[in-house]
Amino acid sequence: MTESRSSYYEVLRVAVTATDKEIKVAYRRAARTAHPDHGGDAAAFRQVTAAYETLIDPTRRKAYDRSYAAGTAGRTAGAGDSEAHFDAPAAGSHASATVHRPSTPRNTAGDPALYLPPYDSAAFEAAGTVPLIPFSQASQQVHGMPRKRGIFGAEARIQREMRTVQLITRQVLPAIPAARLVNGLQSPADNSHIDHALMSGYRLALIGSMLLPKGAYAWDGQTLNHGGRSIAPPQLAHVVRAMQDIFPELNVTGWTVIHSPDGNLHEPVIDRHRRTSGAGETVQVVNAAGLVRGLKHFLSSGPTPNTVNVPILARLLRGMH
Known part of the structure; x- marks a missing residue:
C-alpha cells in the first residue's frame, strides 16, 4: 500500500483519538524524516504537511473524519494471506464480487473476536506505527448512544433508537462477539444521520428505526401500506449505496x-408484496423479531465473521456525530 492511499492518521502514525499535542509531536517527527534535506522526498513531505494542516484544525479535522476518508482498510489481512478477504456487494453496488481463498477455514460467528491487525506491541514498535484506536475502544461492542440532534421530534426519535440499541445489545451482540455497534454516524450521502451501523467481519448493516401502531402492514419496496394509508420509511437506499462505494x-x-408501542417483538406484522421484476433488495423492512433473525444470519454467514477489522472500525468511529 502506497502512502497516498493511507489516511492522514496513518501518515503521521497517530491514533484517531490523538490530541493536538500528540499530532504536533508526530508531525515534527514525520517532517524530519520526510523532508528532502534529510533524505526524504518532496511528495512524502507534502503529504505529511497536508495531514498535519488537516488534523490540527478542528473544523477541517471534523470534516475529514466525517468523510470516512480512505485508509488501508481491507488491506490488513493476516500473515500468510496473499490477498484480503472481502464479501460480495449488496444488490446494485459496484463493489467486487466475493473473493476468498479456498484453503482458508471459515470461522464461526460465535468464536472469540480476532483483531486485524492484531494488537501486538512488538509488531507495532518494529513497524514504527501505533494502533489506530486503543484496544480498550476496539474491544467495546457498543459505541455511542442516541442523543439529541435538531429540534423537532428529538425525544420520540431517541426513544425508538434506544429500543433498537437495546434489542441489538441483548439479542445479537452476545451471539457474535466480534460484532461492533456504532450509533449516530454522519451520512456520506447527505446531511442526515445513520441511526445505527452494525459490523462484523466484512459485513456492515445500516439500520433505521420507526415506531408504528400494531397491525398488518404491506411492504412493496418503497412504502408501507396499512388501512389505505401509505407510510414512507426512512430513506436508506442512497445511504447504503454511498457507504458501499466508500x-x-x-x-x-x-x-x-x-x-x-407495547414492545412486542413480533408486532407489527410486515407482509412483503410482490415487487417489480429486477428491483434490487437494497433495504429490508422488518419488525423487531425479524431484525434479530436477519442480522444474525447476515453477519454470521459472511467470511471471517469473528474478526474485528480495526482500520474500518476506526473510520466508522471517526464518522460519529
Missing part, C-alpha cells in the same frame, strides 16, 4: 426496524 471491501445492506 467501503468496497464490505457487503453493505440497509434495514428499517418497525417497533410496536
Whole structure:
C-alpha cells in the first residue's frame, strides 16, 4: 500500500483519538524524516504537511473524519494471506464480487473476536506505527448512544433508537462477539444521520428505526401500506449505496426496524408484496423479531465473521456525530 492511499492518521502514525499535542509531536517527527534535506522526498513531505494542516484544525479535522476518508482498510489481512478477504456487494453496488481463498477455514460467528491487525506491541514498535484506536475502544461492542440532534421530534426519535440499541445489545451482540455497534454516524450521502451501523467481519448493516401502531402492514419496496394509508420509511437506499462505494471491501445492506408501542417483538406484522421484476433488495423492512433473525444470519454467514477489522472500525468511529 502506497502512502497516498493511507489516511492522514496513518501518515503521521497517530491514533484517531490523538490530541493536538500528540499530532504536533508526530508531525515534527514525520517532517524530519520526510523532508528532502534529510533524505526524504518532496511528495512524502507534502503529504505529511497536508495531514498535519488537516488534523490540527478542528473544523477541517471534523470534516475529514466525517468523510470516512480512505485508509488501508481491507488491506490488513493476516500473515500468510496473499490477498484480503472481502464479501460480495449488496444488490446494485459496484463493489467486487466475493473473493476468498479456498484453503482458508471459515470461522464461526460465535468464536472469540480476532483483531486485524492484531494488537501486538512488538509488531507495532518494529513497524514504527501505533494502533489506530486503543484496544480498550476496539474491544467495546457498543459505541455511542442516541442523543439529541435538531429540534423537532428529538425525544420520540431517541426513544425508538434506544429500543433498537437495546434489542441489538441483548439479542445479537452476545451471539457474535466480534460484532461492533456504532450509533449516530454522519451520512456520506447527505446531511442526515445513520441511526445505527452494525459490523462484523466484512459485513456492515445500516439500520433505521420507526415506531408504528400494531397491525398488518404491506411492504412493496418503497412504502408501507396499512388501512389505505401509505407510510414512507426512512430513506436508506442512497445511504447504503454511498457507504458501499466508500467501503468496497464490505457487503453493505440497509434495514428499517418497525417497533410496536407495547414492545412486542413480533408486532407489527410486515407482509412483503410482490415487487417489480429486477428491483434490487437494497433495504429490508422488518419488525423487531425479524431484525434479530436477519442480522444474525447476515453477519454470521459472511467470511471471517469473528474478526474485528480495526482500520474500518476506526473510520466508522471517526464518522460519529
